[in-house]
Amino acid sequence: MNKKELGIYIHIPYCKQKCYYCDFISYTNPSLVEQYVRAIIQELEKYDLNNYNVTTVYIGGGTPSYIKSEYVVKILNFIKQKLLKSNNQTKFEDIEITIEVNPGTVDRKKLEDYINCGINRLSIGLQTTNNILLKQIGRIHTYEEFLETYKLAIDVGFKNINVDLMLGLPNQTINDLKNSLNDIIKLNPNHISVYSLIIEEGTKINDMLTKGELKLPSEELERQMYWYVKDKLELNGYNHYEISNFAKKGKESKHNVNCWKQKEYIGIGVAGHSYLDGIRYSNCLKVEEYIENMNDLKDALKEIKNTESKIYEIEEIQSLEDKKKEYMLLGLRMVEGINISEFKEKYVDNPIFLYRKELEKLVNENLIVIDADNIRLTNKGLDFANLVWEEFV
Numbered sequence: 001m002n003k004k005e006l007g008i009y010i011h012i013p014y015c016k017q018k019c020y021y022c023d024f025i026s027y028t029n030p031s032l033v034e035q036y037v038r039a040i041i042q043e044l045e046k047y048d049l050n051n052y053n054v055t056t057v058y059i060g061g062g063t064p065s066y067i068k069s070e071y072v073v074k075i076l077n078f079i080k081q082k083l084l085k086s087n088n089q090t091k092f093e094d095i096e097i098t099i100e101v102n103p104g105t106v107d108r109k110k111l112e113d114y115i116n117c118g119i120n121r122l123s124i125g126l127q128t129t130n131n132i133l134l135k136q137i138g139r140i141h142t143y144e145e146f147l148e149t150y151k152l153a154i155d156v157g158f159k160n161i162n163v164d165l166m167l168g169l170p171n172q173t174i175n176d177l178k179n180s181l182n183d184i185i186k187l188n189p190n191h192i193s194v195y196s197l198i199i200e201e202g203t204k205i206n207d208m209l210t211k212g213e214l215k216l217p218s219e220e221l222e223r224q225m226y227w228y229v230k231d232k233l234e235l236n237g238y239n240h241y242e243i244s245n246f247a248k249k250g251k252e253s254k255h256n257v258n259c260w261k262q263k264e265y266i267g268i269g270v271a272g273h274s275y276l277d278g279i280r281y282s283n284c285l286k287v288e289e290y291i292e293n294m295n296d297l298k299d300a301l302k303e304i305k306n307t308e309s310k311i312y313e314i315e316e317i318q319s320l321e322d323k324k325k326e327y328m329l330l331g332l333r334m335v336e337g338i339n340i341s342e343f344k345e346k347y348v349d350n351p352i353f354l355y356r357k358e359l360e361k362l363v364n365e366n367l368i369v370i371d372a373d374n375i376r377l378t379n380k381g382l383d384f385a386n387l388v389w390e391e392f393v
Contacts, residue, residue, distance in 0.1 A: 106149055
């Protein structure tokens with residue numbers, strides 16, 4: 001019997017310093033790390049994975065590389081043993097295992113520990129190669145420190161590396177972006193993510209913009225930057241497979257693609273978000289509360305099916321209609337779009353008929369194109385993707 005695919009996301013909420021644009025749940029005071037890691041293992045222990053086939057593990061943050069590598073090794077060794085007991089059909093060494101790292105928080109020993117415990121994909125946060133801009137957005141490292149980290153990772157043996165960049169940063173020019181792209185393309189990573197800066201309330205960068213200390217590029221310039229990135233990376237052999245993601249052939253992030261294809265995942269740790277059996281649920285936001293909750297947790301699957309769960313916050317129990325709409329919304333994040341046959345195989349219905357009004361409107365507005373067995377965003381749709389997704393909320 002083929003088991004359902006499952007991804008595991010592990011949240012490490014500790015950072016050396018909070019970036020000025022960050023609104024994720026993260027803490028700069030690395031207290032209770034040992035107890036927190038023990039709680040992560042307790043939560044993992046309470047999931048019965050016998051009916052699932054784990055194919056991806058993603059360790060994110062925060063800054064996972066900020067804590068001692070022995071903790072990361074401990075978590076992965078536990079997952080490995082649990083999967084052996086659950087008769088996981090994917091060999092551990094074939095699972096895509098990613099860890100996010102930041103320059104300035106990682107050294108050779110940490111990287112060696114990561115690769116030796118089974119991590120086979122690194123995601124390195126850079127954002128820009130301009131040191132002045134890095135300082136303005138609160139990054140703790142320089143471009144030179146990034147280069148040192150990247151070269152160390154290659155030397156240690158990592159063959160699958162993502163580099164994160166950002167566009168639309170305060171005071172960033174198109175030339176800054178061009179220089180960053182040229183510098184990174186020379187390094188030839190397998191994967192490059194390029195995110196547009198989103199200003200969130202309560203962040204330091206929002207305060208700085210309000211006070212006039214920084215100035216954002218115009219919306220027109222930000223779009224110009226996006227299309228420059230797309231053209232430049234595609235010309236250099238990177239497949240644009242999702243709004244903000246580019247990869248060499250076969251090196252797409254499997255963990256993220258599975259999420260966009262509506263496959264299931266569990267989010268372990270503070271602020272972890274999960275999607276299992278049509279239920280979306282999340283963990284609490286405070287480390288102390290999380291540790292206490294995991295001490296009380298008896299059975300994770302029973303807990304999420306209890307609508308009055310004391311440990312998890314149940315955010316949505318999806319109806320069949322909810323699932324279909326979400327499949328459309330998530331699928332239209334990917335540049336290749338939605339395969340109509342796959343939708344019919346999963347849900348029986350034909351999405352062309354089911355969402356004929358929405359699709360007709362989007363086609364008339366030149367935001368999507370329907371071509372043979374495919375529904376995907378047009379170039380205009382890439383610029384106004386939010387308008388497309390709104391039709392399926």
